[in-house]
Amino acid sequence: MGIPEDKLLWMYDTMFKSRYYEETMERVYMEGKSPFNIGAGLVPGEMHLSTGQEPAAAGICAHLTDEDTVMSPHRPHHHAIAKGVDLKRMTAEIFGKESGLGKGKGGHMHLFDPAVKFSCSGIVAAGMPQAVGTALAAKKRKSDAVSVAFIGEGATNAGAFHEALNMAALWKLPFIVVVEDNNYGISVPKDVATSVETNDVRSSAYGIAGEKVTNNDPIAMYEASERTVERARAGEGPTIIEIETYRYLGHFQGDPELYREDGEVEALRKKDPIAGLKQYVIDQGFVTESELDEREDVIKSEVDQAYQFARGSEYPVSEAALEDVFV
Template sequence: MTTDVSPTAAGLAADTRRALYQTMVLCRTYEEAILREYHADKGPGFDIGKGLVPGEMHLSAGQEPVAAGVCAHLTTDDAVTATHRPHHFAIAHGMDLDAMTAEIFGRVDGLGRGRGGHMHLFDPATHFSCSGIIAEGYPPALGAAFAFKRRGTDRIAVAVTGEGAANQGAFHESLNLAALWRLPVLFVVEDNDWAISVPRAGSTAIPSNADRAAAYGMPGERVEDNDVDAVYAAAGRAVERARSGGGPSLLEVHTVRLWGHFEGDAQGYRPELAEVPSHDPLPRYEAALREAGVLDDGVVESIKADASRRVEAAVAFATSSPEPDPATVRDHVFA
């Protein structure tokens, strides 16, 4: 059965909503810092191969409600497999900012000793991984969930992908196997309307991927309006189902990509581009919490100051970490 979840804050305690806001602020502050550092030395013009962070960069500004609402129900014993746009989920799941940032900068103190970069963040401490291959985070999540179930634990796996990836074979094969084996998995689809430059209507025959859950005998819910309170509530139901042995669920969230698919993307394919800033979930949520008496000027300033301090410390750590010695190019890789 598919459920459409309308925005609601009913039943959420003030401290829960404040914590969700805090996570969203930290994620956004981090992405703004990476945006700044990424573009700082790519001129004149834009040279994707230049600078402290060469190569592609996919930032998650606007999609913070998904990560905050889902990861609020997890512990670092649970596994999360994310996409090529992974920073918000890595942060919400508790990844160490220093090691994460050093990896993005390609430094030896990074998670993968600078070998992986921002699309390949692997962290055993938080059981987090991500991949640049579309939908390929789903099968590894099944492996983790299978192990958790065989060991008799209540740990779960969360597999995240975008709406475009819901048309990949790995998506459907994973849902089928998870349902067949009743695995403790939450499948999350971030619907930001654009699979790179292809709109949902140009790639997908149905308006909600949550409807696809019924074909595999699992619950499906779709959260509209990028509402973090609604995400938190829907994810809570799915996580409880998984932990209690009820099997997998599918959660799709209609979110928004505030920036380009990658940095340097001019986004000429987006007819609604001028309207995008008005859909920013962070100021909207802050305003709602102020109106509800959950936030005031002092709390907001404290949360933003703490996020800035943590993020700038991570950037400083990364930039002070050495670059890998070219002589070690064959180390730490499979031959």
């Protein structure tokens, strides 16, 4: 197994940071919302958390640089963190503060950080054609940058998914789609919505490569991503990577989750990828448990500071609603 030690530790740190960020958001989001009122509190509006889905983001972003583009959907925090989005300004954006990435106008589903070429959208599958566009730009500029669109398995049935893949395949673009199969599109299980069992096989319809990662495995995701990014950088065209992943929380915070089977989430949590990777890096002798504790403390402090920054920032003045808009 040839994954360099520094990459494995980066993946562990990144997955841990993402988990701690989302667990903090889970608490902060409920502040001021009792009895539950989605429009009240510090973070008004819908909130889609990615707790449990960290391997998808860390496994591929381990191979990306600031020159590569990531387009993410409505569940974007783990991708943003793995791509290196400014954590303070991202959190301020989610809080609707003027120090946010979009001056507080976009919120949690519309995070945009040009410094690391990251963007997301609440419109399902919208990132597909956008990422094909940035892949085309990279090819025209003769750079070796790649473009990654993350989408959920539910979004693979949207027209934009297929239209984008057709073009990316036709033009052999450095385009990668990572399908996060968490088995649900809101409350609808995959087997009643999707005609194929796994989405990697849809690659054959476009004559491109397909990769399937099972068991939410960060190491397998790293390896599949390594092959995929190498192919894309070498001009060998697009790939669909599907990863079987687990959403521990509701579709949105406040979701009654009536569609779940009893004990479903408890069973998923027993297979936690962060606990698994932690054991692996310790067993390999890369790091001791107490060294990992120290790394985790540093990460927690960075995340806590981001939340403090967001809390301490000002709301935009009302006149700002008329700035940066098309008239």
